[in-house]
Amino acid sequence: MLGTLGKFIIILVHLIMISACIVESVETPTPDLLPIPSPANSISTNLGLDSPSTPPTSLVGGYPDIAKVVDIVGPSVVALSVITENEQCDFFMRCRIVERQGAGTGVIFDSSGLIATNNHVIEDAIEIIVSLPDESTIEADLVGRDPATDLAVIRIPGDQYREVKFANPEYITIGDWVVAIGNALDLLGGPTVTVGIVGALDRVVTTEGGTLFDMIQTDAAINPGNSGGPLVNLNGQVIGINTARSGTGEGIGFATSVFTVVPVIDSIVENGKVIFPWLGVGIDDVTPASAARLDLSEKRGVLVLSVSQGGPAFDAGILAGDIIVGINQQMVENVKQLQVAVRDKSVGDNINVHLVRDGANKVIEVLLGEMPRGL
16 A cells, blocks of 8 residues: 555545444553454355455466466456447537447346446446347446446346356465456457456556556556456456556556455445445555654554544544554454455444554444545
């Protein structure tokens, strides 16, 4: 995560935001905190999602078996043809409605016809046509979308479609082989397959639509039309949704990590939109270096850098300078663990926030609320 005080993030991408009112704040010895469960234990499974129990290992003679990966994932990758209407005006302000056609990619993640793609692919669409691997076409309906993460879910009628499995984000490692599959450049003849490695994790990428967090950087080619397609590991499990390519760096593409994708599409399917808790604080990891520089009492945890005045954390009594070390007696050593700890909570749940303030241990009970839109 971010390493300096000036580069903090406002509890990012919905997923670690907690809206709250305080019930009680007491000084008390902090009980023994248990380790945060691995992300595999907290990924939703009610949509047919899956996590590997072992890291990806599909190699032939020391080289990645790309053909096997394509055989596994290919039947779940679909091409999208999108029709939008835009107002077009000439010099004399005479305006008319013009239809435009765009293209993208989607991936079937549930056998009932649920498809994940990018928000920017289907935004403002009046018609979405899905081309299946057997070359048949079918019209899709919008389930919901989330501009903040550039993710969307559409649905096609029918059932018994081949669905992908989502990887355990715990096993996504820099240097891993990855395969990108998509409708690159809207070319005829089926999907395009490109190969590369994971170049970096947790990238923050600025696009025309806004700032995206939790991005996987890869050198697998991601071209126009690839957007919404899967980035997969050598076991044929999706590690991200292809989203963007760099406008400045040649050969660099980005995919939204499964760590963000799964809870977002889960919420869209359940609610038609993304609903996540909100806290209203700026945070950063506590490291031994930052602890020494800032003279902090703790060498691990999550440092509260700022509290939005009038926001939930402000009203609850959480202060800048507090160090969050646990949630519900589960240890929190960094921002990522805080994400894991709160991600599966529901709006309206009570959680106990274990923190250290001026060297004293406190437990603050917090009632989770819904994150306001537009943050």
